[in-house]
Amino acid sequence: MDIVFNCPHCEQELAVDNSGAGSEIQCPSCNEKILIPAAPSAPESSPDGAAAVSHQSTAHSIASSAAAKVEMHLKVPVRDKPGEVLIAKPKPPLEAVARGAGKKIRVRTIRHSQCTEAGHDKFDEKVTEFLNEIGETNLIIAHTISYTHFDVGTQKILTDYGIMILYRG
Numbered sequence: 001m002d003i004v005f006n007c008p009h010c011e012q013e014l015a016v017d018n019s020g021a022g023s024e025i026q027c028p029s030c031n032e033k034i035l036i037p038a039a040p041s042a043p044e045s046s047p048d049g050a051a052a053v054s055h056q057s058t059a060h061s062i063a064s065s066a067a068a069k070v071e072m073h074l075k076v077p078v079r080d081k082p083g084e085v086l087i088a089k090p091k092p093p094l095e096a097v098a099r100g101a102g103k104k105i106r107v108r109t110i111r112h113s114q115c116t117e118a119g120h121d122k123f124d125e126k127v128t129e130f131l132n133e134i135g136e137t138n139l140i141i142a143h144t145i146s147y148t149h150f151d152v153g154t155q156k157i158l159t160d161y162g163i164m165i166l167y168r169g
């Protein structure tokens with residue numbers, strides 16, 4: 001039988017085998033140290049129940065040993081029915097937020113041939129503008145591309161270059 005309780009620090013619902021009662025463990029959600037409460041005092045008449053009680057006190061006495069901690073199987077209970085409030089995952093660490101966690105990965109392709117305005121080559125300017133717009137922390141990778149296109153001015157198929165930018169935004 002599992003002991004089900006809430007982490008006193010983050011309220012995450014946790015379940016642990018009752019052999020872990022009284023042991024100190026680390027909450028898988030907030031990483032705070034928490035003490036597993038004693039199993040609910042359900043009447044246990046079976047021989048199994050008696051064994052569980054003695055096992056419980058053994059677990060308590062060796063709780064501080066490394067072996068006891070390794071054996072502890074802490075898990076978040078899984079329910080079939082929806083509606084239970086379970087904190088699925090802890091908040092991302094601050095540096096992950098700074099890197100743009102929660103944003104989508106997007107791609108922007110800038111073709112050189114599309115950056116000519118009134119005869120002026122504005123490719124570098126456009127790429128620079130876009131890069132500054134997304135910010136360095138959101139830039140994942142930039143690839144150069146090569147492509148062919150039909151040039152209206154010269155009526156020829158030309159090979160040109162461009163850049164494909166993967167970013168978070």
Ligand SMILES: [Zn+2]
Pocket residue numbers: 007008009010011012027028029030031032
């Ligand atoms: Zn917690």
